[in-house]
Amino acid sequence: MKKSYTILAIIAIIVVAIYVMLPKERFAETVFPLGDGAKVSAFDDNAAGGTSAVQFKASDSLTSFQCALGTDEKKPTWCGLVFDFDPAGEKKFHNWKNVDTLYMDLDIAGTDEILxxxxxxxxxxxxxxxxxxxxMLLKEVPVKTGRNKIAIPFEHFYIPNFWYDDLGVKRSKNRLHHESVARVEISAGWKQPRGKNFVVNVREIFASGISNTAYGIFLFMILGLMIVAIGRSHPVKEYDEKN
Known part of the structure; x- marks a missing residue:
């Protein structure tokens, strides 16, 4: 019996060693330039009575966005860019379950923070x-004037309290559901001055992560180890019961 456990322990060590040595295959999924069916657009607060002014232009290689938040303190202010994976509402979401980083290549002016x-x-x-x-999975990102190459660990995104409060959703419903990503948004930071133009030119956005192929191989090997363990222990159990 001790010999069997020793053999299983050696096999387990070998399996773990193989897993550590397996190449970690990274994948990348493009947000911009746009993929099939995706759409980029700008939004503002005008429909809600705001007076923010937006200029927007998109090409295959560059999306240009400029906004000045409305100066009337009594009116709401918001504006931004949105990259929509499912503009037709057909549940064509992207699975980012294995994504660990969101990368952005942006030209920035007129602001020191984006959301x-x-x-x-x-x-x-x-x-x-x-x-x-x-x-809503949110991350505040400090930026500088000029070109910004940004890498945001996906674990840094969080669900803000105001999202729960605005919708009346219980905070126990805190699953990120990153297996069903619908869109990515860029907007002005919390302290963006009213009336001041800020510019975001998007060169590239993509999500990256590690393929689960290596994990599948590892789990398959563990399963094989378990089968061996059960197979070797069962006959011993039967012999003990007869004697």
């Missing part, structure tokens, strides 16, 4: 007809 939001579909909360019911 990056990843919106995901939560079947318990989301109404496809109401964009704000998608789950």
């Amino acid at each position: 990056v939001k990843v919106w995901t579909y939560d079947p318990d909360v989301t109404d496809l007809q109401k964009s704000n019911t998608f789950k």
